[in-house]
Amino acid sequence: MDKNFKxxxxxxxxxxxxxxxxxALITDYLEGSFTLSQRLRFQMHMGLCFACRNxxxxxxxxxxxxxxxxxxxxxxxxxxxxxxxxxxxxxxxxSQNTRLNSQ
Amino acid sequence: xxxxxxxxxxxxxxxxxxPTLQETIQLDEAGLVQALQRGDETVFVAVMDWYSGxxxxxxxxxxxxxxxxxxxxxxxxxxxxxxxxxFEGRSSFKTWLFRILTNRAKTRGIRERRYEPFxxxxxxxxxxxxxxxxxxxFVAEGSGKGHWVDPPQGWEPxxxxxxxxxxxCRTAIEExxxxxxxxxxQVITLRDVEGVSAEEVCNILTISETNQRxxxxxxxxxxxxxxxxxVRGGHT
Numbered sequence: 001m002d003k004n005f006k007x008x009x010x011x012x013x014x015x016x017x018x019x020x021x022x023x024a025l026i027t028d029y030l031e032g033s034f035t036l037s038q039r040l041r042f043q044m045h046m047g048l049c050f051a052c053r054n055x056x057x058x059x060x061x062x063x064x065x066x067x068x069x070x071x072x073x074x075x076x077x078x079x080x081x082x083x084x085x086x087x088x089x090x091x092x093x094x095s096q097n098t099r100l101n102s103q
Numbered sequence: 104x105x106x107x108x109x110x111x112x113x114x115x116x117x118x119x120x121x122p123t124l125q126e127t128i129q130l131d132e133a134g135l136v137q138a139l140q141r142g143d144e145t146v147f148v149a150v151m152d153w154y155s156g157x158x159x160x161x162x163x164x165x166x167x168x169x170x171x172x173x174x175x176x177x178x179x180x181x182x183x184x185x186x187x188x189x190f191e192g193r194s195s196f197k198t199w200l201f202r203i204l205t206n207r208a209k210t211r212g213i214r215e216r217r218y219e220p221f222x223x224x225x226x227x228x229x230x231x232x233x234x235x236x237x238x239x240x241f242v243a244e245g246s247g248k249g250h251w252v253d254p255p256q257g258w259e260p261x262x263x264x265x266x267x268x269x270x271x272c273r274t275a276i277e278e279x280x281x282x283x284x285x286x287x288x289q290v291i292t293l294r295d296v297e298g299v300s301a302e303e304v305c306n307i308l309t310i311s312e313t314n315q316r317x318x319x320x321x322x323x324x325x326x327x328x329x330x331x332x333x334v335r336g337g338h339t
Contacts, residue, residue, distance in 0.1 A: 018249025020241040027320035031301055033312070051254035058255055061334070062327040065263035065276065066295035071156040072163075078173050082151060082180050083144075089184045090142040 017045045022052050026059050124153045132196055139187045151180060154197075157297045158204050164288040165208035167215050175211055179204040194306060201293075201307040237324055258334040272333040279329040283322050290315055291322035 017025075022045050028034060029042055046053055125131060128149045130138060138146040155176055162172035162179075182203040190199060242250050267273050280288055280296070289308055293299040294315070299307070305315050 018241075019251050020237070020249040023237055023240070024320075027316050027323060031316055031319070033316060051251045054255040054257055058258055058327055058331070059323060061258055061263060061266075062323055062330055063295050065266055065330060066291065066326065067298055068263050068267050069273070069276065069296055072160040074155040074159055074176070075173065078177060079151065079155070082177060083148065085177075085181055086142075086144065086147050086184065090144070093142055 017041060019045075019049060019052050022046070022049070023055055026056060029056075030059065030063070124150065127153070133192070136187065136190055136192065136196055139183070140190075154200060155180075158201070160296065161201065161289065161292050162204060162208045164285055164292055165205070165212040167212075171211060171215060172208075175204065175208045178207045182207065195303070197299075198303055198306045201299075201303075205289075205307060256335060258331075266330070266334050269333060272330070275329050275333065276326060279326050280322075283325060286310075287318045287322040287325075290318040291326070294319055295323070 022042065025034075025038075025042065029039070034042065046056065125135070128135065128138075128146055130146065135146065135150065139150070158176045158179055159169075159172055162175040163169060166172050166175060179200070183200060186203070190196070194202070240252060242248055242252055280291065283291065286308075290304060290310075293304045293307060294301065301312065301315060304310075305312055308315070310318075
Protein backbone atom coordinates (compact mmCIF):
# COMPACT_ATOMS: atom_id res chain seq x y z
CA MET A 1 0.00 0.00 0.00
CA ASP A 2 1.22 3.48 -0.81
CA LYS A 3 2.87 4.89 2.32
CA ASN A 4 1.24 8.29 1.96
CA PHE A 5 -2.17 6.75 1.53
CA LYS A 6 -1.62 4.57 4.60
CA UNK A 7 -0.62 7.60 6.65
CA UNK A 8 -3.64 9.53 5.43
CA UNK A 9 -5.94 6.61 6.23
CA UNK A 10 -4.51 6.24 9.73
CA UNK A 11 -4.82 9.98 10.24
CA UNK A 12 -8.43 9.90 9.13
CA UNK A 13 -9.22 6.98 11.42
CA UNK A 14 -7.53 8.82 14.28
CA UNK A 15 -9.94 11.72 13.81
CA UNK A 16 -7.41 13.77 11.82
CA UNK A 17 -5.82 14.95 15.05
CA UNK A 18 -2.13 14.68 15.79
CA UNK A 19 -1.13 13.68 19.33
CA UNK A 20 0.04 17.26 19.90
CA UNK A 21 -3.38 18.64 18.95
CA UNK A 22 -5.12 16.10 21.17
CA UNK A 23 -2.90 17.01 24.12
CA ALA A 24 -3.66 20.69 23.63
CA LEU A 25 -7.42 19.97 23.62
CA ILE A 26 -7.58 17.73 26.69
CA THR A 27 -8.87 20.42 29.06
CA ASP A 28 -11.52 21.48 26.53
CA TYR A 29 -12.58 17.82 26.36
CA LEU A 30 -12.61 17.37 30.14
CA GLU A 31 -14.48 20.65 30.64
CA GLY A 32 -17.15 19.44 28.21
CA SER A 33 -16.83 22.29 25.74
CA PHE A 34 -16.63 20.09 22.61
CA THR A 35 -19.25 19.82 19.91
CA LEU A 36 -20.44 16.30 19.12
CA SER A 37 -18.24 15.99 16.04
CA GLN A 38 -15.16 17.24 17.90
CA ARG A 39 -15.83 14.74 20.65
CA LEU A 40 -16.15 11.88 18.18
CA ARG A 41 -12.90 12.84 16.42
CA PHE A 42 -11.16 13.13 19.78
CA GLN A 43 -12.45 9.76 20.89
CA MET A 44 -11.44 8.14 17.60
CA HIS A 45 -7.89 9.28 18.23
CA MET A 46 -8.03 8.04 21.81
CA GLY A 47 -9.27 4.66 20.64
CA LEU A 48 -6.20 4.19 18.47
CA CYS A 49 -3.47 5.93 20.47
CA PHE A 50 -2.19 4.29 23.62
CA ALA A 51 0.14 7.19 24.49
CA CYS A 52 -2.66 9.77 24.33
CA ARG A 53 -4.91 7.52 26.43
CA ASN A 54 -2.18 7.46 29.05
CA UNK A 55 -1.80 11.23 28.83
CA UNK A 56 -5.54 11.72 29.30
CA UNK A 57 -5.42 9.41 32.36
CA UNK A 58 -2.47 11.39 33.71
CA UNK A 59 -4.36 14.66 33.34
CA UNK A 60 -7.43 13.22 35.09
CA UNK A 61 -5.14 11.87 37.81
CA UNK A 62 -3.56 15.34 38.18
CA UNK A 63 -6.98 16.96 38.59
CA UNK A 64 -8.05 14.32 41.12
CA UNK A 65 -4.80 14.80 43.06
CA UNK A 66 -5.30 18.57 43.22
CA UNK A 67 -8.83 18.00 44.55
CA UNK A 68 -7.40 15.83 47.33
CA UNK A 69 -4.94 18.43 48.66
CA UNK A 70 -5.58 19.04 52.35
CA UNK A 71 -7.55 22.22 53.01
CA UNK A 72 -5.71 25.36 54.07
CA UNK A 73 -5.87 25.62 57.88
CA UNK A 74 -7.27 28.90 59.19
CA UNK A 75 -5.67 29.94 62.52
CA UNK A 76 -7.94 29.86 65.56
CA UNK A 77 -7.05 33.50 66.36
CA UNK A 78 -8.44 34.61 63.00
CA UNK A 79 -11.72 32.80 63.68
CA UNK A 80 -11.94 34.17 67.22
CA UNK A 81 -11.31 37.70 65.99
CA UNK A 82 -14.04 37.28 63.38
CA UNK A 83 -16.50 36.00 65.93
CA UNK A 84 -15.78 39.10 68.05
CA UNK A 85 -16.41 41.32 65.01
CA UNK A 86 -19.63 39.44 64.34
CA UNK A 87 -20.91 40.01 67.89
CA UNK A 88 -20.06 43.72 67.76
CA UNK A 89 -21.82 43.98 64.39
CA UNK A 90 -24.89 42.21 65.77
CA UNK A 91 -25.04 44.56 68.75
CA UNK A 92 -24.80 47.58 66.46
CA UNK A 93 -27.53 46.11 64.25
CA UNK A 94 -29.93 45.55 67.14
CA SER A 95 -29.29 49.00 68.66
CA GLN A 96 -29.93 50.53 65.21
CA ASN A 97 -33.18 48.59 64.93
CA THR A 98 -34.27 49.71 68.40
CA ARG A 99 -33.58 53.33 67.44
CA LEU A 100 -35.54 52.97 64.21
CA ASN A 101 -38.46 51.34 66.00
CA SER A 102 -38.62 54.04 68.68
CA GLN A 103 -38.68 56.85 66.10
CA UNK B 104 -22.92 -0.53 72.00
CA UNK B 105 -20.24 2.00 71.23
CA UNK B 106 -18.32 -0.63 69.28
CA UNK B 107 -21.36 -1.22 67.13
CA UNK B 108 -21.97 2.49 66.67
CA UNK B 109 -18.53 3.89 65.99
CA UNK B 110 -18.09 3.10 62.29
CA UNK B 111 -21.45 4.62 61.41
CA UNK B 112 -20.62 8.24 60.67
CA UNK B 113 -17.77 7.46 58.27
CA UNK B 114 -19.68 4.65 56.57
CA UNK B 115 -22.61 6.99 56.12
CA UNK B 116 -20.31 9.56 54.48
CA UNK B 117 -19.16 6.78 52.21
CA UNK B 118 -22.71 5.95 51.17
CA UNK B 119 -24.19 9.45 51.08
CA UNK B 120 -21.10 11.51 50.27
CA UNK B 121 -19.65 14.31 52.41
CA PRO B 122 -22.54 16.64 53.39
CA THR B 123 -22.71 20.02 51.66
CA LEU B 124 -22.87 23.31 53.55
CA GLN B 125 -26.63 23.49 52.94
CA GLU B 126 -27.06 20.00 54.42
CA THR B 127 -24.84 20.87 57.39
CA ILE B 128 -26.83 23.95 58.38
CA GLN B 129 -30.11 22.56 56.99
CA LEU B 130 -30.93 25.75 55.12
CA ASP B 131 -31.23 26.54 51.44
CA GLU B 132 -29.47 29.53 49.88
CA ALA B 133 -32.25 32.01 50.68
CA GLY B 134 -32.51 30.68 54.23
CA LEU B 135 -28.76 31.03 54.67
CA VAL B 136 -28.81 34.67 53.57
CA GLN B 137 -31.79 35.46 55.81
CA ALA B 138 -30.10 33.78 58.79
CA LEU B 139 -26.99 35.90 58.23
CA GLN B 140 -29.08 39.05 57.83
CA ARG B 141 -30.81 38.53 61.15
CA GLY B 142 -27.45 37.74 62.81
CA ASP B 143 -27.70 33.99 63.49
CA GLU B 144 -24.34 33.22 65.12
CA THR B 145 -24.48 29.43 64.56
CA VAL B 146 -25.02 29.91 60.83
CA PHE B 147 -22.29 32.57 60.64
CA VAL B 148 -19.78 30.25 62.35
CA ALA B 149 -20.75 27.32 60.09
CA VAL B 150 -20.46 29.41 56.92
CA MET B 151 -17.17 30.94 58.08
CA ASP B 152 -15.75 27.49 58.91
CA TRP B 153 -16.91 26.15 55.58
CA TYR B 154 -15.43 28.83 53.32
CA SER B 155 -12.45 30.36 55.14
CA GLY B 156 -9.91 27.71 54.04
CA UNK B 157 -10.88 28.15 50.38
CA UNK B 158 -10.86 31.94 50.72
CA UNK B 159 -7.42 31.84 52.30
CA UNK B 160 -6.00 29.67 49.55
CA UNK B 161 -7.37 31.96 46.86
CA UNK B 162 -6.14 35.10 48.67
CA UNK B 163 -2.64 33.65 48.65
CA UNK B 164 -2.73 33.79 44.85
CA UNK B 165 -2.95 37.60 45.05
CA UNK B 166 -0.82 38.70 47.97
CA UNK B 167 2.81 38.05 48.89
CA UNK B 168 2.44 36.32 52.25
CA UNK B 169 0.18 34.10 54.26
CA UNK B 170 -0.14 36.75 56.98
CA UNK B 171 -1.49 39.30 54.49
CA UNK B 172 -3.79 36.64 53.02
CA UNK B 173 -5.23 35.98 56.49
CA UNK B 174 -5.91 39.72 56.87
CA UNK B 175 -7.67 39.71 53.49
CA UNK B 176 -9.89 36.83 54.65
CA UNK B 177 -10.78 38.81 57.79
CA UNK B 178 -11.57 41.91 55.73
CA UNK B 179 -13.74 39.75 53.46
CA UNK B 180 -15.93 38.54 56.33
CA UNK B 181 -16.22 42.10 57.61
CA UNK B 182 -17.30 43.03 54.07
CA UNK B 183 -19.90 40.25 54.19
CA UNK B 184 -21.36 41.65 57.43
CA UNK B 185 -21.43 45.16 55.99
CA UNK B 186 -23.04 44.07 52.74
CA UNK B 187 -25.35 41.18 53.65
CA UNK B 188 -28.28 43.53 54.36
CA UNK B 189 -28.16 44.69 50.74
CA PHE B 190 -27.59 41.21 49.21
CA GLU B 191 -30.27 40.68 46.56
CA GLY B 192 -29.36 37.26 45.25
CA ARG B 193 -28.42 38.43 41.76
CA SER B 194 -25.50 35.99 42.00
CA SER B 195 -25.12 32.99 44.29
CA PHE B 196 -23.95 33.69 47.84
CA LYS B 197 -20.72 31.80 47.11
CA THR B 198 -19.92 33.90 44.02
CA TRP B 199 -20.74 37.08 45.92
CA LEU B 200 -18.48 36.03 48.83
CA PHE B 201 -15.55 35.17 46.57
CA ARG B 202 -16.01 38.40 44.61
CA ILE B 203 -15.63 40.39 47.83
CA LEU B 204 -12.42 38.46 48.49
CA THR B 205 -10.94 38.98 45.02
CA ASN B 206 -11.72 42.72 45.12
CA ARG B 207 -10.01 43.13 48.48
CA ALA B 208 -7.15 40.81 47.57
CA LYS B 209 -6.47 42.74 44.34
CA THR B 210 -6.33 46.03 46.22
CA ARG B 211 -3.95 44.56 48.77
CA GLY B 212 -1.91 42.80 46.09
CA ILE B 213 -1.43 45.99 44.11
CA ARG B 214 -0.47 47.88 47.26
CA GLU B 215 2.06 45.19 48.17
CA ARG B 216 3.30 45.12 44.56
CA ARG B 217 2.51 41.45 44.17
CA TYR B 218 -0.46 41.48 41.84
CA GLU B 219 -0.61 42.97 38.37
CA PRO B 220 -4.11 43.24 36.95
CA PHE B 221 -4.85 41.99 33.43
CA UNK B 222 -3.96 44.40 30.66
CA UNK B 223 -1.21 46.39 32.38
CA UNK B 224 1.94 46.87 30.31
CA UNK B 225 4.28 43.97 30.87
CA UNK B 226 1.61 41.49 31.95
CA UNK B 227 0.71 38.84 29.42
CA UNK B 228 -3.03 38.29 28.99
CA UNK B 229 -2.76 34.55 29.60
CA UNK B 230 0.03 34.86 32.12
CA UNK B 231 2.69 33.06 30.09
CA UNK B 232 5.57 34.09 27.95
CA UNK B 233 7.06 32.05 25.15
CA UNK B 234 5.86 28.82 23.56
CA UNK B 235 3.58 26.38 25.35
CA UNK B 236 5.25 23.95 27.71
CA UNK B 237 3.64 21.09 25.81
CA UNK B 238 5.47 21.89 22.57
CA UNK B 239 8.69 20.29 23.85
CA UNK B 240 6.89 16.96 24.35
CA PHE B 241 6.32 16.49 20.60
CA VAL B 242 8.40 15.95 17.49
CA ALA B 243 8.67 19.36 15.83
CA GLU B 244 9.54 18.38 12.27
CA GLY B 245 9.72 15.53 9.77
CA SER B 246 7.42 12.58 9.24
CA GLY B 247 6.76 12.08 12.94
CA LYS B 248 5.67 15.73 13.39
CA GLY B 249 3.12 16.10 16.15
CA HIS B 250 3.88 12.70 17.70
CA TRP B 251 5.13 12.09 21.23
CA VAL B 252 8.92 12.28 21.73
CA ASP B 253 8.59 10.17 24.87
CA PRO B 254 5.14 8.51 24.90
CA PRO B 255 3.43 8.91 28.31
CA GLN B 256 3.44 5.82 30.50
CA GLY B 257 0.91 4.61 33.03
CA TRP B 258 1.22 6.13 36.49
CA GLU B 259 1.55 4.44 39.87
CA PRO B 260 0.32 4.36 42.58
CA UNK B 261 -3.11 3.97 41.13
CA UNK B 262 -4.95 6.47 43.34
CA UNK B 263 -4.20 10.14 44.02
CA UNK B 264 -4.86 9.58 47.73
CA UNK B 265 -1.90 7.22 47.88
CA UNK B 266 0.33 9.55 45.86
CA UNK B 267 -0.45 12.32 48.34
CA UNK B 268 0.64 10.17 51.27
CA UNK B 269 4.16 11.17 50.25
CA UNK B 270 4.88 14.54 51.84
CA UNK B 271 7.55 15.17 49.25
CA CYS B 272 5.00 14.80 46.47
CA ARG B 273 2.46 17.03 48.22
CA THR B 274 5.06 19.76 48.76
CA ALA B 275 6.14 19.53 45.11
CA ILE B 276 2.55 20.05 43.92
CA GLU B 277 1.98 22.97 46.28
CA GLU B 278 5.23 24.61 45.18
CA UNK B 279 4.29 24.10 41.53
CA UNK B 280 0.99 25.92 42.18
CA UNK B 281 2.84 28.75 43.97
CA UNK B 282 5.17 29.21 41.00
CA UNK B 283 2.33 29.59 38.48
CA UNK B 284 1.56 33.04 37.03
CA UNK B 285 -1.11 34.70 39.22
CA UNK B 286 -4.06 34.24 36.88
CA UNK B 287 -3.29 30.54 36.23
CA UNK B 288 -2.91 30.01 39.95
CA GLN B 289 -6.26 31.66 40.69
CA VAL B 290 -8.06 29.51 38.13
CA ILE B 291 -6.53 26.16 39.14
CA THR B 292 -7.01 26.94 42.84
CA LEU B 293 -10.72 27.57 42.40
CA ARG B 294 -11.53 25.02 39.71
CA ASP B 295 -9.41 22.02 40.72
CA VAL B 296 -8.24 22.43 44.32
CA GLU B 297 -11.51 23.86 45.63
CA GLY B 298 -13.78 22.18 43.08
CA VAL B 299 -15.75 25.31 42.12
CA SER B 300 -17.82 24.94 38.91
CA ALA B 301 -16.41 26.42 35.68
CA GLU B 302 -19.30 28.88 35.45
CA GLU B 303 -18.72 30.15 38.99
CA VAL B 304 -14.96 30.47 38.37
CA CYS B 305 -15.71 32.73 35.38
CA ASN B 306 -18.12 34.84 37.46
CA ILE B 307 -15.76 35.11 40.43
CA LEU B 308 -12.68 36.04 38.39
CA THR B 309 -14.68 37.93 35.71
CA ILE B 310 -13.05 36.08 32.83
CA SER B 311 -14.53 34.43 29.74
CA GLU B 312 -15.09 30.66 29.54
CA THR B 313 -12.42 30.35 26.85
CA ASN B 314 -9.89 32.27 28.90
CA GLN B 315 -10.73 30.10 31.91
CA ARG B 316 -10.00 26.94 29.94
CA UNK B 317 -6.74 28.27 28.48
CA UNK B 318 -5.44 29.29 31.91
CA UNK B 319 -6.61 26.03 33.46
CA UNK B 320 -4.97 23.96 30.74
CA UNK B 321 -1.63 25.69 31.11
CA UNK B 322 -1.73 25.35 34.87
CA UNK B 323 -2.71 21.66 34.77
CA UNK B 324 0.02 20.90 32.24
CA UNK B 325 2.65 22.33 34.58
CA UNK B 326 1.35 20.50 37.63
CA UNK B 327 1.19 17.24 35.66
CA UNK B 328 4.83 17.63 34.74
CA UNK B 329 5.82 18.18 38.38
CA UNK B 330 3.76 15.18 39.50
CA UNK B 331 5.20 12.88 36.83
CA UNK B 332 8.48 11.79 38.53
CA UNK B 333 6.63 10.96 41.77
CA VAL B 334 4.07 8.68 40.21
CA ARG B 335 5.99 7.05 37.37
CA GLY B 336 6.10 3.29 37.86
CA GLY B 337 8.22 2.23 40.83
CA HIS B 338 8.48 5.60 42.61
CA THR B 339 6.31 6.37 45.64
